Amino acid sequence: MQGAFSLQAARGAEVRGKSVENLIGQDKTGRRPLPGLTVRGIAVWPGWLDRSAQEALVQDLRAVISQAPLFSPLTGGGKPMSVRMTSAGRFGWYSDSKGYRYIDRHPNGTDWPPIPERVLAIWRDLCGAAARAPECCLVNWYGPDARMGLHQDRDEADFSQPVLSISLGDDGLFRAGNLERGGATQSLWLKSGDVLALEGPSRLLYHGIDRIAPGTSTLLSAPGRINLTLRVVT
Numbered sequence: 313m314q315g316a317f318s319l320q321a322a323r324g325a326e327v328r329g330k331s332v333e334n335l336i337g338q339d340k341t342g343r344r345p346l347p348g349l350t351v352r353g354i355a356v357w358p359g360w361l362d363r364s365a366q367e368a369l370v371q372d373l374r375a376v377i378s379q380a381p382l383f384s385p386l387t388g389g390g391k392p393m394s395v396r397m398t399s400a401g402r403f404g405w406y407s408d409s410k411g412y413r414y415i416d417r418h419p420n421g422t423d424w425p426p427i428p429e430r431v432l433a434i435w436r437d438l439c440g441a442a443a444r445a446p447e448c449c450l451v452n453w454y455g456p457d458a459r460m461g462l463h464q465d466r467d468e469a470d471f472s473q474p475v476l477s478i479s480l481g482d483d484g485l486f487r488a489g490n491l492e493r494g495g496a497t498q499s500l501w502l503k504s505g506d507v508l509a510l511e512g513p514s515r516l517l518y519h520g521i522d523r524i525a526p527g528t529s530t531l532l533s534a535p536g537r538i539n540l541t542l543r544v545v546t
């Protein structure tokens with residue numbers, strides 16, 4: 313894949329003459345750790361979560377999914393998405409033939425479960441003191457053949473608030489585009505434990521997941537990938 317950049321390869325490697333590890337430290341204001349790298353303004357912390365933190369998150373997510381089961385939202389065209397989803401928090405993301413929106417209950421009528429404390433702690437550590445608390449934790453489950461086409465995240469009211477993405481399980485090939493459809497794109501393999509912050513100008517970039525690489529992680533009991541995205545909705 314031309315232009316693809318492996319974060320695993322970045323560990324122990326050099327970025328502009330500095331080791332990635334050395335770039336990870338408090339920024340000047342002490343607000344948060346410096347990202348290991350940035351791609352089109354997207355801050356990337358490769359391997360931010362160690363194995364035990366990843367395992368603890370998976371346990372938290374089992375509890376979320378047992379209360380709010382995964383479902384396949386319908387696209388505007390009425391076809392089910394290949395990614396299965398659920399949410400935690402005050403709002404959950406939903407889509408059917410009427411369009412994309414946030415709803416305050418699971419489609420089965422129950423409340424969305426609270427966002428796990430361990431997930432909130434990652435938001436606090438990486439989004440800085442200026443960010444509001446997240447109101448939605450979208451849980452995306454990718455089976456071996458699932459993908460997500462290029463789109464913008466614009467169902468939220470305040471684009472000045474960041475979006476935080478946490479990858480777990482098998483590698484996913486992330487593609488970052490531009491502020492409008494078309495143009496050159498840049499690809500990046502997201503690995504288990506990697507965290508991204510979408511903020512400022514990168515908040516409205518087109519982006520998607522081209523494919524996952526089944527069997528590249530031992531975290532989950534079945535091949536697949538989980539992505540958590542934390543968002544301020546209102």
Ligand code: MD3
Pocket residue numbers: 354450452460465475477484508510514515516517518519520521539541
């Ligand atoms: C770049 N999820 O749920 S997360 C989504 O891996 C979504 O499941 C993908 O796109 C996934 O909407 C990508 C990384 C991500 C999330 C939001 C972004 C990248 C972004 C918003 C703006 C730019």
Ligand code: FE
Pocket residue numbers: 463464465519
């Ligand atoms: Fe998105």
